[in-house]
Amino acid sequence: MGYLMSKRFSWGVGTSAYQIEGAWNEHGKGESIWDRFMHAEGIRPNGDRACDHYNLVDKDLELLAAMGIDSYRFSTAWSRVLPLGTGTPNHRGLAFYDRLVDGLLERGIEPWLTLYHWDLPQTLQDAGGWVARDSVEWFAEYSSVMVEHFADRVTNWITVNEPWVSSFLGHHEGVFAPGMTDWSSALKAAHHQLLAHGVAVREMRRIAPDIAIGIALDCRPAHPRTDSNEDVMATRHFDGYRNRWFFDPVFGKGYPADIQTVYMERDQWPSDLVRDGDMDLIAEPIDFCGVNYYTSLGIDAAHAEIDHSEGRIGPPADDGFTEMGWRIDPQALGAFLRRVSDEWGPTSIIVTENGASFSDGIGPDGSIHDDRRIAYLTSHIAEVERISTQGVPVDGYFVWSFLDNLEWVAGFDQRFGLVHVDHGTQIRTIKDSGYWFRDHIAARRNDPNG
Ligand code: IFM
Numbered sequence: 001m002g003y004l005m006s007k008r009f010s011w012g013v014g015t016s017a018y019q020i021e022g023a024w025n026e027h028g029k030g031e032s033i034w035d036r037f038m039h040a041e042g043i044r045p046n047g048d049r050a051c052d053h054y055n056l057v058d059k060d061l062e063l064l065a066a067m068g069i070d071s072y073r074f075s076t077a078w079s080r081v082l083p084l085g086t087g088t089p090n091h092r093g094l095a096f097y098d099r100l101v102d103g104l105l106e107r108g109i110e111p112w113l114t115l116y117h118w119d120l121p122q123t124l125q126d127a128g129g130w131v132a133r134d135s136v137e138w139f140a141e142y143s144s145v146m147v148e149h150f151a152d153r154v155t156n157w158i159t160v161n162e163p164w165v166s167s168f169l170g171h172h173e174g175v176f177a178p179g180m181t182d183w184s185s186a187l188k189a190a191h192h193q194l195l196a197h198g199v200a201v202r203e204m205r206r207i208a209p210d211i212a213i214g215i216a217l218d219c220r221p222a223h224p225r226t227d228s229n230e231d232v233m234a235t236r237h238f239d240g241y242r243n244r245w246f247f248d249p250v251f252g253k254g255y256p257a258d259i260q261t262v263y264m265e266r267d268q269w270p271s272d273l274v275r276d277g278d279m280d281l282i283a284e285p286i287d288f289c290g291v292n293y294y295t296s297l298g299i300d301a302a303h304a305e306i307d308h309s310e311g312r313i314g315p316p317a318d319d320g321f322t323e324m325g326w327r328i329d330p331q332a333l334g335a336f337l338r339r340v341s342d343e344w345g346p347t348s349i350i351v352t353e354n355g356a357s358f359s360d361g362i363g364p365d366g367s368i369h370d371d372r373r374i375a376y377l378t379s380h381i382a383e384v385e386r387i388s389t390q391g392v393p394v395d396g397y398f399v400w401s402f403l404d405n406l407e408w409v410a411g412f413d414q415r416f417g418l419v420h421v422d423h424g425t426q427i428r429t430i431k432d433s434g435y436w437f438r439d440h441i442a443a444r445r446n447d448p449n450g
Contacts, residue, residue: 012071030083
């Protein structure tokens with residue numbers, strides 16, 4: 001534990017705005033692409049109310065304190081702060097986040113602010129969204145407004161969360177907002193999000209040189225199902241599409257040539273997309289690399305065409321799987337963190353998301369005995385701690401999620417929280433896993449060998 005303690009390891013929980021806040025059009029908040037998408041598709045439940053965190057923020061702050069959490073990762077809703085995406089800030093929106101940040105600091109909890117967790121203002125979508133290069137400027141303006149307002153109190157900043165998801169599920173698969181189904185648009189959205197990240201890092205650092213800035217990249221470690229050449233090649237493709245496409249450029253290696261070649265052969269690559277200087281901007285040095293990890297995949301050539309989402313490959317919930325159909329594989333987390341360190345070399349790694357969906361409800365004794373989540377967290381945290389004693393610079397671990405929140409189009413059935421939420425009454429109940437995590441943090445803080 002020596003390494004963990006010497007740098008003051010951050011133990012936290014995470015959420016995102018659309019998944020918990022509700023109040024989708026209150027106090028001047030503008031419409032986001034997720035508001036529009038869920039309403040247009042008629043998907044219910046949606047984020048109109050979610051966990052009503054906007055109104056229950058004080059209660060939620062008390063819960064975080066009761067659980068002994070030392071770091072809280074949340075996202076700000078761009079359209080709550082800038083209802084039209086750019087221009088005049090909404091002071092009531094800023095006031096909400098002031099209340100949250102000040103409430104965290106009063107309780108000794110470190111705020112970790114994510115600027116973009118998929119909820120682009122709808123006005124900006126109407127102007128082309130992430131497919132348009134203007135999005136880079138829009139994001140720079142939004143991030144500057146936020147840093148100017150909060151950098152006196154918020155030290156840790158994450159620009160963009162899981163750009164693979166919002167680019168490819170949102171612009172190619174069409175299953176997430178804004179619901180587009182076009183490969184080239186997905187590639188443009190991904191490039192502009194990465195560019196927006198790099199430009200914002202530069203601008204944020206100019207405004208507030210002392211803040212720490214990173215990005216949260218999702219990963220899907222993959223291994224071939226057999227040692228056949230086809231499966232090995234398919235796995236390499238999948239890794240390029242899903243992992244290397246984002247990690248490589250952020251760490252100065254450019255886009256992976258093997259995958260770019262495939263896009264070119266398929267006429268999906270927009271030849272004018274990357275301009276001189278773009279790759280340098282994307283590789284603007286960051287203070288930490290956020291890694292979101294949930295599961296690994298075994299790839300066979302028949303299912304690994306790179307334009308297939310892995311969501312379709314997963315088996316149903318079973319022993320060894322979470323209720324998302326995701327294989328439980330803690331060793332793959334340790335191996336991937338090792339790979340991040342060896343292959344991309346960030347100075348600091350934060351596990352910005354890790355957790356499991358299990359729908360245990362309230363038992364007759366009023367408690368929630370979510371033993372499967374405790375087992376999942378125990379095994380994954382053990383890997384993080386093991387790998388960090390072997391020279392991999394992991395400095396933080398955030399459970400996803402603080403609350404049972406809205407799992408996007410999957411609604412409220414997929415429960416990731418350490419805290420159970422009855423979405424009818426909005427009553428919160430700390431699960432056994434929440435108490436377990438509290439005790440784990442306390443044990444690490446009190447470790448005399450730390
Ligand atoms: O709930 C999501 C979160 O918004 C982003 N990362 C994965 C989580 C679980 O699917």
